[in-house]
Amino acid sequence: MNAHLQERRIILKHADDPSYSNLIGCYLREGGYETLKKAFAMKPEEVGEEVLKSGVRGRGGAGFPAGMKWKFLDRKSGKPIYLICNADESEPGTFKDRQIMYKDPHQLIEGMMIAAYAIGAKQAFIYIRAEFHEGARILNRAIQEAKDNGYCGDNILGSSYSCDLVVHRGAGAYICGEETGLIESLEGKRPNPRIKPPYFPAVLGLYQCPTIVNNVETLCNVRHIIEMGGEEFAKIGKPNNTGTRIWCVSGQVMKPGYYEFECGALTLGEMIFGVCGGLRPGRSLKAVIPGGSSSKILRADERFSGKLKDGTEFDWGLEDIPLDFDGPASVGSMSGSGGIIVMDDTVDIVEAMANINAFYAHESCGQCTPCREGSLWMRKITQRMCSGGAREEDADLLLSVANQIEGRTICAFGEAAAWPTQSFVTKFRDDFIKKASETVEEKNSRKLQLI
Amino acid sequence: MSNPLNLSENTLSKIDEVVPKYPEKRSAALMVIHLVQDELGAVNDFACEWIANRLDLQPINIKELVTFYPMLREKPWGRKHVRVCRTLPCALRGSYATCKSFEKKLGVKEGHVREDGEYSLEFMECLADCGQGPVVIVDEKTYENVDGDRAEKFADLLLDGKLDESDEFQSYEDALLKKTEE
Ligand SMILES: Cc1cc2nc3c(=O)[nH]c(=O)nc-3n(C[C@H](O)[C@H](O)[C@H](O)COP(=O)(O)O)c2cc1C
Ligand code: SF4
Ligand code: FES
Numbered sequence: 222m223n224a225h226l227q228e229r230r231i232i233l234k235h236a237d238d239p240s241y242s243n244l245i246g247c248y249l250r251e252g253g254y255e256t257l258k259k260a261f262a263m264k265p266e267e268v269g270e271e272v273l274k275s276g277v278r279g280r281g282g283a284g285f286p287a288g289m290k291w292k293f294l295d296r297k298s299g300k301p302i303y304l305i306c307n308a309d310e311s312e313p314g315t316f317k318d319r320q321i322m323y324k325d326p327h328q329l330i331e332g333m334m335i336a337a338y339a340i341g342a343k344q345a346f347i348y349i350r351a352e353f354h355e356g357a358r359i360l361n362r363a364i365q366e367a368k369d370n371g372y373c374g375d376n377i378l379g380s381s382y383s384c385d386l387v388v389h390r391g392a393g394a395y396i397c398g399e400e401t402g403l404i405e406s407l408e409g410k411r412p413n414p415r416i417k418p419p420y421f422p423a424v425l426g427l428y429q430c431p432t433i434v435n436n437v438e439t440l441c442n443v444r445h446i447i448e449m450g451g452e453e454f455a456k457i458g459k460p461n462n463t464g465t466r467i468w469c470v471s472g473q474v475m476k477p478g479y480y481e482f483e484c485g486a487l488t489l490g491e492m493i494f495g496v497c498g499g500l501r502p503g504r505s506l507k508a509v510i511p512g513g514s515s516s517k518i519l520r521a522d523e524r525f526s527g528k529l530k531d532g533t534e535f536d537w538g539l540e541d542i543p544l545d546f547d548g549p550a551s552v553g554s555m556s557g558s559g560g561i562i563v564m565d566d567t568v569d570i571v572e573a574m575a576n577i578n579a580f581y582a583h584e585s586c587g588q589c590t591p592c593r594e595g596s597l598w599m600r601k602i603t604q605r606m607c608s609g610g611a612r613e614e615d616a617d618l619l620l621s622v623a624n625q626i627e628g629r630t631i632c633a634f635g636e637a638a639a640w641p642t643q644s645f646v647t648k649f650r651d652d653f654i655k656k657a658s659e660t661v662e663e664k665n666s667r668k669l670q671l672i
Numbered sequence: 673m674s675n676p677l678n679l680s681e682n683t684l685s686k687i688d689e690v691v692p693k694y695p696e697k698r699s700a701a702l703m704v705i706h707l708v709q710d711e712l713g714a715v716n717d718f719a720c721e722w723i724a725n726r727l728d729l730q731p732i733n734i735k736e737l738v739t740f741y742p743m744l745r746e747k748p749w750g751r752k753h754v755r756v757c758r759t760l761p762c763a764l765r766g767s768y769a770t771c772k773s774f775e776k777k778l779g780v781k782e783g784h785v786r787e788d789g790e791y792s793l794e795f796m797e798c799l800a801d802c803g804q805g806p807v808v809i810v811d812e813k814t815y816e817n818v819d820g821d822r823a824e825k826f827a828d829l830l831l832d833g834k835l836d837e838s839d840e841f842q843s844y845e846d847a848l849l850k851k852t853e854e
Contacts, residue, residue, distance in 0.1 A: 239851070241851075242848075242851040242852040242854070243848065243852060244852055301695075311797075311798060312798075313759045313760055313761060313797070313798040313802065314760070314761050314802050315798075316800045316801050316802050316803055323844075323848055324848065344695065350800065351706070352743075352796075352799050352809065353800075354845075355812065355813075355845040359848075389699075389702070390703060390706055391702070391741075392741030392742070392743040393741055393742035393743030393744075393796075394742060395798075406702065407699055408699055409696075409698035409699045409700065409727075409733070409737075410698075410733075410737075411737065411740045412740075428695065469802065470803065471761035471764070471802035471803050471805065472760075472761050472764045473764055473765075477803040477804070478804075479803060510760075514759070514760060514798075560761075560802070562760060562761050562764070562802075564764065573760060573764075576758075576760045576763050577760055579758075580759055580760075580797055580798070583742075583797060584797065669763075670763075670768040670769065671760070671764070672763075672768075
């Protein structure tokens with residue numbers, strides 16, 4: 222394999238080392254909690270400055286710069302400040318936070334305690350999806366180990382700063398990954414997201430107090446930023462796309478899995494055909510969903526051209542798209558949570574759509590009429606199309622439903638549910654039209670069932 | 673507090689431990705529900721009332737959670753609960769066939785409990801292990817690449833109570849536990 226297709230593991234450096242376990246001994250052996258000591262020798266604002274300088278963007282989906290988010294904290298209110306780690310990991314196609322929490326939990330705890338110190342948090346929480354039974358146990362044990370060693374809890378490192386860290390389990394609802402839904406859930410309520418403005422967590426978050434919500438991978442990066450300094454960190458990757466990212470590749474490639482690379486180190490094509498060993502013999506690429514199931518689908522034979530933010534022009538095929546934040550965004554999709562879902566030519570695109578629509582219909586919290594009803598309609602239409610009842614006008618019907626959701630809802634779930642339908646139907650219009658004339662033989666000849 | 677649900681000492685003490693961890697009692701609701709459900713298998717109206725009482729809430733405040741969250745139950749699953757991931761990445765690797773073969777082998781329809789209460793089967797949304805799909809969770813353990821013939825074999829081992837000893841299907845959790853023991 223080409224040298225530049227070698228992973229650069231920072232966050233997952235030890236995760237799969239056979240001699241490295243998730244106990245604190247291994248973490249300390251590898252220099253763990255030294256960075257916490259370094260951070261505590263700095264002023265909290267200085268820690269925040271380094272994170273700002275690093276340019277690190279959130280790894281949970283939206284890619285918002287973490288340092289900037291921390292700056293938005295309302296410190297004047299005098300209310301307690303809270304830190305929440307979003308460990309709900311529920312965007313289909315994403316399985317990176319799991320690797321961190323199960324295999325190297327202390328890295329997250331150290332990152333969180335540094336972040337908590339920087340923002341002056343009174344208390345910190347890890348909101349973990351309930352399917353991660355063992356993950357919650359591992360974290361609880363690790364937190365106890367950290368407390369026993371003075372790295373967490375009362376008087377951290379003998380200082381006057383104390384911050385408890387509590388693991389809170391969800392109960393199987395995707396919407397708890399949306400930060401304001403998460404906060405409602407953590408308050409013991411139904412996870413109905415709150416409208417922004419005014420409910421930006423940094424101002425009116427948990428118990429209406431200023432709150433920072435960051436993803437697991439983002440908080441781990443904080444530890445490395447402080448260790449190497451913000452400016453050094455910013456040299457990894459590319460401007461505006463700093464650090465590494467853990468890409469999760471799933472679907473029809475030979476070697477699916479999680480791969481950590483510097484941002485922009487490789488293209489989507491190099492990832493699929495190099496790192497992941499390409500497709501199964503005799504198959505060709507049909508489409509890729511680049512950033513979790515909510516992101517807009519890309520067609521294998523599409524051409525993308527336009528101008529990057531810095532003014533340079535590009536003319537790319539799917540394989541040329543750089544894997545960082547800006548690459549997938551500049552072709553009209555997004556890198557989202559880093560979940561790359563690969564589909565080959567055996568896939569029936571309408572069935573894939575029906576599968577995704579079933580997910581969103583199941584997960585809508587139901588507060589907003591366009592989202593609740595629209596996601597159900599999109600599921601029903603695509604399901605009917607796949608059970609022999611497709612009509613040519615369904616393509617337009619689907620688009621009109623999706624278009625009536627986007628921009629008309631309380632939270633971004635509305636977009637997350639509409640984007641797949643909008644992009645599938647627009648880009649694969651022929652497949653949707655053709656569905657109406659599909660014969661039973663054609664349908665039965667497909668081995669892979671997706672709905 | 674009296675103990676009309678007959679919860680074990682262990683569960684009661686865990687509840688006492690978890691409630692004060694939160695700045696507001698109500699925040700402990702999900703964690704307390706989990707603890708009660710782990711022991712009783714489900715949270716019925718009577719249990720809702722008890723939990724509400726414990727947290728100084730109204731029963732509806734608990735009931736509305738039990739009815740919302742997919743993993744909270746008003747009726748118990750079977751003694752062994754099998755979850756198969758349904759979502760696209762797993763489906764692309766054959767999870768629909770896996771679910772069907774489990775339905776046949778275990779003798780229970782997806783979403784249901786077998787009549788004798790032994791097994792239940794659930795076709796779930798993404799379990800965050802999409803790279804190694806189809807993903808299957810049995811009770812609390814996660815198994816990867818359970819597709820095609822392997823799915824049949826998996827169901828047989830499960831039915832024979834031999835899944836835990838099998839080398840072919842080591843769970844994600846057990847693989848990690850082995851590391852900490854070494
Ligand atoms: C519907 C929906 C689901 C989301 N699910 C997750 C999730 O599972 N994990 C996550 O970290 N962020 C998720 N997010 C993004 C969060 O709202 C939030 O932006 C993120 O946790 C912030 O952390 P970051 O800035 O470190 O990325 C989701 C957003 C939406 C709209
Ligand atoms: S957009 Fe959907 S998920 Fe978000 S608040 Fe509205 S109904 Fe709930
Ligand atoms: S789609 Fe099955 S684990 Fe994510």
